[in-house]
Amino acid sequence: MSFFDSLRQKAASVNFLDKLTDSSQPTSRDQRFRSEYKLPSEETIVDDTNADISIMHPHTRAKDRSRTGGKDRNSSYVYSGRLYLTPHYFVFKDSYDSASCNFTINLSTIRKVERAPASSYESSLAITLYCDTRMVIQFIGLKNRTEQFCRKLKDVLRENVPNTKKLIPFLDSCYSEYLIAKNVLSKCDARPSPAGLGQKYRYPGDLSKEKAKLKLWFDYFQDHGKNLTIVKNHLFYKLIRVGVPNRLRGEIWELCSGSIYNRFANPDEYHNILQANAGKDSRAIEEIEKDLNRSLPEYAAYQDEEGIKRLRNVLTAYSWKNPDVGYCQAMNILVAGLLIFMTEEQAFWCLVSICDNYVPGYYSKTMYGTLLDQKVFESFVEQKMPLMWEHIIENDIQLSVVSLPWFLSLFFTSMPLPFAFRIMDLFLLNGPNALFQVALGILKVNAEDLLEVDDDGMFIAILKNYFHTLEQSAHPESTNPKYKQITKFQELLVVSFKEFSNVTVSMVEQEREKYCKDILHNIESFAKRTQLRNLPQVRNLTQEELSNIYDLFYLCIESHKISMGTGSSNMDFEAFMQFLSSFCDWCKPGDSDHIPRFRKQKRDFLKRIFSKWDRNVTGELTLNDVVYGVDSLLSKDIMSSINNFFALFSQSGKDEVSGEGILQLSEALLFLTDAWKSGRCVDNLTKQAIEDDIADSLIIKNSGQGESLENIQLPSGVTIDEEKYKQEQAERYLQAASHFLQRSFEYAKAAEPEEEVDLLDLSDGEGDSSEAKKKKWQTLRANAALNPEKRSVMNLATFRMIILADETYEMFFALTFRKSIHVGEKIGSLDGRGGALRNMFDGLLADGKRVASQVRRRVDSAATRSSGSSGAAMDTLDSQEEVDDFSSDHPYEHEELLKNDLISFEEESEDGVRSESQRKKLQDFSFTGSLGSGDNSLIEFET
């Protein structure tokens, strides 16, 4: 059965770290490509080729024409690089210097593709975009490869036709389009698209350079395209470094983070999420509400319902989009910052981009990304600023308490907003390394002061002061006015991005990878310690056992990653079955699993346990539920373990089981004892029998020699028939089952007791003549258990009595069952223990002492028997019966009996259909598999 197979495989490869790091597997080419160009997950490389590309924008063409007197002349640069085709994009990067020319053009913006004139061995395409930009692609490479690329381009373009509908409304949402419309096309009625809160509540900071900056960008858009068609070159990066104008910031952020592509691809998603979840409540929403008034409260819009509403919408939408993260404090501040420049929808997608690609795990339920980056930061400080690091170590300063808020809020809570926005520009443009560069820069600039103080509190105080003076001159004493003009913030940027320019994205990724395992492991053990510490007090489980249960519990919940805090941490029924079968012998996969009927039986029974443990009726078990549950299974008191079993079948509040329930109960018992019936497990009675036999054979061996009892050696060369014990045990369990059935129907009462039958009477019943048996079944026939009209019941007392009347079952509830639950063993070792009888024998042999003492006792008792007195030296648990007695007395009688019983069921029942099915059920359990003649393996006892 695949379920068990998978379980076995799983158990074999138990390693939590494997489980949690599989998300950081080596990335595929497509993944790397997507992360480099910040494209949505549906973009894959359809084809790629080398090409020379020249681009002519209408504006430059016009300039050219005026210069050359109206002649259209191709004067633009040619860039050589790699051209990629994805389902929705044309991506190009110059091979020599990617910053000199790269673009990610959406295919829906292409208006026309035509073959350009070219020599016979070359092929080239001329592409015209919606805004009249013309692009010539000269393919480099074999002609047939080129042709293939063109064919694919054609296919992809055709598939993109429907997307062109989305283009116009989308462009309307871009400020760059408005700039062009207003100034180039001189549309006086052009209105800026809805934008961030800054549009209405003003933008924070110095706005004096806004117009000049806007003009620079306006020129850039004219010369190199905009939004979905923008071609990025050195100027683009430079314009961002000098500071983005507030009105354009939203769009530039979108462009840099790649969230613009996501927004274009999913035009309705944001509003759909909000609509679909309107009015719903969640933990995240509760937490969001608490923080709405605490997010950049100094900004006017957030003292207003307007700002609060937008903030609420974006945060809630994200919590529904990514329930694993939900909401984490600090996201409120980040989003509040984004919303000043962006619409709700833009901010939403930008947040998605930041959380997924820039700072993964920062806001997760365990905040593993935050902790990881602190570790990475420390490592950078150690590498790049050894003196500072030495100082930090020497004085036992916890650097992360200083730097964590910088990273977590992306500097929004540390610096005055206008500066934080500038950092944000560079962060979104360059990647997460920008955070590390700035953080290192901060330490570097303040190194002199920081080296003077020796605790983290002072570190914070110095830097707090520094952040509040960022707009001041870095060199107030300087006589050179140009020098004096440089602000501390400018100085910080220079130090950060010049001195630490070698802190690259790939370096950050490397370092993250380096420490990831450690961090996740720490979080995991921290989480485990915390949870174990807070588990309820239970009686029957040791700390070590609780720890094992914890491991098994989470191992079985596949979707849950403890360290990343993703997925549900509760256990559903399927996981529960895996869980139990990983440490309970009676639940382990066995031969009987091939029988559908048995599987159903198993499922039904486990379902009962599951529902019983599910105290809050949620359909899922928490770790606490499971701890309580396992604890009850392990009850050392026979009465309470009988009670617990009975309670699985009794209606809540009553301690009785009705007709159908009795049948289910007995079937459950059959299932539960199957492992012993089929010889997969061995109970104490059998163990004793084996020991006795060894002792016997030893006594016989030694009888003539008169050796001193102290020198008894363990038997050597004694052969024991494994199959014999298997069979004996199987018979014993079958007999117990048949007794149980018989007695329970006998004792299950209708309205009032019909007759008092002495228990002793019954236990002798197997010796009765067939007439007497028939008579008994006559009574049984009248029994309401089989008559739906007469409801019969068995109460707890009766059930107990019946269990206690059978030695095997009594032993089962007292010890056998409890011993079959191995919570004490480490996960890895559980699979190795096959549970076969042979292992038991091996175990017995290893436990030579016990056998030896058993032998000694037997010899003693033989001696006392011969001297006429009764064996008094036996220990109470072991002396309950001479085990081998019963099987030799009535070899197969119980089986016959059971068969007879079934026939009488069939003959005498008023409900023929049901009895038929009952018969089948019982046959399944009683006769299949268990008694089959396996190879009669003989076990050789040595030593």
Added chain:
Amino acid sequence: MNTSVTSIKLVLLGEAAVGKSSIVLRFVSNDFAENKEPTIGAAFLTQRVNMGDHTIKFEIWDTAGQERFASLAPMYYRNAQAALVVYDVTKPQSFIKARHWVKELHEQASRDIVIALVGNKLDIIENGAERKVAREEAESLAQQEGLLFFETSAKTGSNVNDVFLGIGQKIPLKTAQNQAQDGGRGSSGLRINDDSRVDLRASNGQATSASGCNC
């Protein structure tokens, strides 16, 4: 007055929205307001209190209460000499969480840490809301675990200073002992300025006053 200054690193822990930041704000600025600065990771504040002839400088780490920040908490209670475990007297869940924090501190924090259990929002009860955490229950927890115990209202200011004074009274004793043992700054992270090597026990039980001096 020539005063010696003892620094005490104190950390506030407790479920979200029980009033940790408000208690600190009340203690540091004698003010009550909607929190202006959101607590990201932790906020760091200091406050000096004069006790007799010496001054205690509280270095207060006010941590974020959101559940997921719990994994960051060790960073803040590391080397702390004192902790306030705060719960809301009208929220039983917050008291359960407080129990957990106490357990964690006993297990993970410095051995000598002085912990005060603080039931906050007493004012709500005085205004007729139903109390959900019995005083006796909290007292018995405090007794079992050896904690100081206070019920406060950051809003009215009731009892807030007493919490810190209570801690201040308990710490110097320990400081003096520790100093005798390991000669000043030991691995337990005690932060004592050099001029504070005086026997502070003498001042115990003396009249104390919180000064408004901020730093």
